[in-house]
Amino acid sequence: MTQVETVAKAPHLPAPGPDSVTWKYFGSWRGMLMGLWSGSMQNMHPKLAAGVWDHSDFFGERWERLMRSLYPISGVVFDQTPATGREVRDYHLxxxxxxxxxxxxHALDPDVFYWAHATFWYGNIRCAEAFGPPISEADKRALFDESRAWYAQYGVSMxxxxxTYEEFLEYWDHMCRHVLRDHAAVRTVLDIxxxxxxxxxxxxxxxWLWRRQVAVVGRLFMWITTGLYDEPIREMMELSWTDADQRRFERFGKVVNLVMNLVPARYEKHPRPRDAVDRVAGRVPADAxxxxxxxxNLPSGVERDNPIHYCPVTAARRANLPWQSNEER
Known part of the structure; x- marks a missing residue:
């Protein structure tokens, strides 16, 4: 890997826009059910795990890191400016x-950086397959095509x-079978x-009440994550999954989809994607x-000066609770 390759100029491809399939599937609160899957799959890459283990305080502030990271990560698509992608890239320098x-x-090793991106965009397909909304083969292929434009926003080597989508599926299978490994970072992600x-x-x-319920929720999320894993990953992690588990998992997914269909479309999205939808609809000024x-959700103490963090200490507009308007204070 060379520095030139790491920060090579990407083709000038616009990010997927409001009419894209990515805007339809990405940024949904359904994705919170994918949290352990996404975090563990990323950390199964040996080099990515090493970077997290050596440099990140993720395990000391997991909620804060997760909730604030949603903003720039989703912003790469929804902000409609390449600046956000470059910002995310530079956190890894x-x-x-x-x-x-x-x-x-190095976090910007193209093979490492793309693996993280693969879990983000392909996670949309896995989420839709498991928890809805139903996704067609055409939409899967469109998501892949748009994922290339999404990745180009980072300004790194392509x-x-x-x-092609077929080549991606071969890549994913190869990673699961031959590259990904168990790691202390993986086990720490999975233990909530x-x-x-x-x-x-x-x-x-x-x-005391939190401790009691998190033990139950932890078992549920571990079961969900096991259901989301590819079979080679289950084998590597020595996780059991039966036909009965699969049937229960499919029923669980249908219930999730049914419940989420009752949520107004705007409120199904994280705040940053919802704000983008509101801009398009005219509910938020285009220049806001x-x-x-x-x-x-901001880092504490000296960590606020650490260049690896997204840390908007001052902000003209901040989000609120998911069920509130973004403009409420």
């Missing part, structure tokens, strides 16, 4: 080091990007039993500043 086997890693309450719950949720994460 200093993440580099040496693995235990002596091999060097070398790892497959050219020590998580504190989310920041917005801490003012009213007693710790971008919507940033609530202050409760």
């Amino acid at each position: 200093t993440i580099k080091g040496t693995m235990e086997n002596g091999e060097r890693y 070398r790892p990007c497959p050219d 039993t020590q998580l504190p309450p989310p920041p917005w719950m801490r003012g009213w949720m007693p710790t 500043p971008l919507l940033e994460t609530p202050a409760r």
Whole structure:
């Protein structure tokens, strides 16, 4: 890998727009059910896991990191400006080091960076297959085509990007069978039993009550994640999955889809994607500043000066709770 390849100019492809399939599927709260799948799949890449383990405080502030990261990650698509993609790329400039086997890693190694992107865009397909809305083969292929334009927003080498959807599926299978590995970072992602309450719950949720329910929720999410894994991943992680599990998983997914269909379309989206939809509809002025994460999700102390973090200490507009208007204070 060379520095030139790492930050090579990508083709000038516009991000998927309001009429795209990506806008239809990406940014839904259904994706929260994919959280452990996405985080663990990313950290199964040995070099990505090394970077997280050595440089990130993700495991010390998991809720805050997750909830604030949704803004720039979704913004790469929904902000409709290449600046957001470059911003996300630059958070990774200093993440580099040496693995235990002596091999060097860098977060902007094209093969590493593309793997993270693959889990984001392909996660839309896996989410729709499991939890709805129903997705057609044509939409899957459109998502793949649009994923290339999405990836181009980062301004990094396009070398790892497959050219066709069929090639991507071969790439994914190869990664699952031959590249991905178990790692302490993976197991830490999957263990949510020590998580504190989310920041917005801490003012009213007693710790003892949270501890009791998170143990139950942890088992449920581990079961969901096992159902989402490809079979080679289950085998590697030594996770059991029976035909009965699969039937229950499919029924669970139908219930999720039924419930989410009752949610007004605007409120099914995370705040940043919802704000983008509102701009298109004229509910938010086209020139309004971008919507940033609530202050409760910001890093604490000296970490606010760490260049690996998205940390809008000052913001003209901040999001609120999911069921509130973005303009409420």
